[in-house]
Amino acid sequence: MxxxxxxxxxxxxxxxxxxxxxxxxxxxxxxxxxxxxxxxxxxxxxxxxxxxxxxxxxxxxxxxxxxxxxxxxxxxxxxxxxxxxxxxxxxxxxxxxxxxxxxxxxxxxxxxxxxxxxxxxxxxxxxxxxxxxxxxxxxxxxxxxxxxxxxxxxxxxxxxxxxxxxxxxxxxxxxxxxFPPGLVVSYKNAVRTGRRNPVTARAMVDGAVIVKFHGRPRMHEVFDPFHHFWRIRLRDLVHGRLRSPVPTAELKREWLGTDAS
CATH class of the missing domain: 3.90.550.10 (Spore Coat Polysaccharide Biosynthesis Protein SpsA; Chain A)
Structure with a gap:
């Protein structure tokens, strides 16, 4: 090959x-x-x-x-x-x-x-x-x-x-x-979709090969616990969601390495 x-x-x-x-x-x-x-x-x-x-x-x-x-x-x-x-x-x-x-x-x-x-x-x-x-x-x-x-x-x-x-x-x-829709998805779009439809947002990420972080925030910001809570999770909590509709922790593990905490 x-x-x-x-x-x-x-x-x-x-x-x-x-x-x-x-x-x-x-x-x-x-x-x-x-x-x-x-x-x-x-x-x-x-x-x-x-x-x-x-x-x-x-x-x-x-x-x-x-x-x-x-x-x-x-x-x-x-x-x-x-x-x-x-x-x-x-x-x-x-x-x-x-x-x-x-x-x-x-x-x-x-x-x-x-x-x-x-x-x-x-x-x-x-x-x-x-x-x-x-x-x-x-x-x-x-x-x-x-x-x-x-x-x-x-x-x-x-x-x-x-x-x-x-x-x-x-x-x-x-x-x-x-590229067919769904192979490369936008993190921002997934987060916004999740505020209206968590099931769809999760499916977007689960079906993607690549998740693109465009504009701000970038990955090192999203995956920082302080930034993630105050800029992303707090909005979920305001809307009564105890868990984020986007599997940010899973994306963080992929970016840091499968053995990372």
Whole structure:
């Protein structure tokens, strides 16, 4: 079985926890990815990473810096085959928890004939780029469009709305497939759903391969007992729920390691 290339991106200080987030990503993959894999971390600074993680300097991707755009715009470099020399690869944000076997997600990602497999955004019509299977050579037009100065009206000034706009401009929708709903779920959405329908919220998380923590809070905040009580559990208690409808403790164990308390 061939080795599966998996790519992540660690930019900036990242709450002072960037190295830790990469290490925990590697550990989750080691537990839940049945295929041999190599994790390549593209980073803009030296980091102390596990021995099994390959580090690649992306500090020179300055052509992707643009005033008013978020740091995540550097994800567009993943569509440049000169930067990421794999025919196809899986990209994962660091701000997520892998909670079960990766195989259902990998079956979709690498079983598709499309050049890009990406998440359907939870909040508005568009893409969420937290999980992507990318073939950079046929998708280089996305990177080239940004470098050429193309810009579009965006709800969020970053990579994912730009990707959607360029795909539409080039009439390339036929090159894109969306992951089936439920494989990658939003933690925030699960919490909000749980306030109305706890059974549905629990089912959302139980059926997911990946739970994405987007915006704030991040995992180190949610999994901190003090923060979790005052920012999340207190709302449940106000509404008369003694137990959280979202299995945060289980997600914490996955992020910290199965033997963690």
């Amino acid at each position: 061939s080795t599966l290339p998996i790519v992540c991106l660690a930019l900036g200080d990242f709450y002072g926890l960037g190295d830790q987030y990469v290490g925990r990503m590697y550990d989750m993959l080691a537990r839940h990815c049945d295929r041999p894999f190599r994790l390549v971390c593209y980073t803009d600074r030296p980091r102390k990473l596990p021995a099994g993680v390959e580090s690649v300097d992306c500090s020179g991707w300055r052509e992707l810096d643009r005033p008013g755009m978020r740091a995540t715009t550097r994800k567009l470099g993943l569509f440049n085959p000169a930067y990421v020399p794999f025919a196809e690869f899986l990209y994962l944000d660091l701000t997520l928890v892998i909670r079960g076997s990766m195989q259902p997600l990998l079956d979709v990602a690498f079983g598709s004939e499309k050049d890009l497999v990406i998440v359907d955004d939870w909040h508005h019509e568009g893409y969420n780029s937290s999980v992507m299977r990318i073939r950079p050579e046929p998708l280089r037009f996305i990177y080239d469009a940004f470098v050429a100065g193309e810009s579009y009206a965006q709800k969020v000034a970053g990579d994912q709305d730009f990707i959607r706009a360029v795909v539409e401009k080039h009439s390339a929708q036929q090159r894109v497939e969306l």
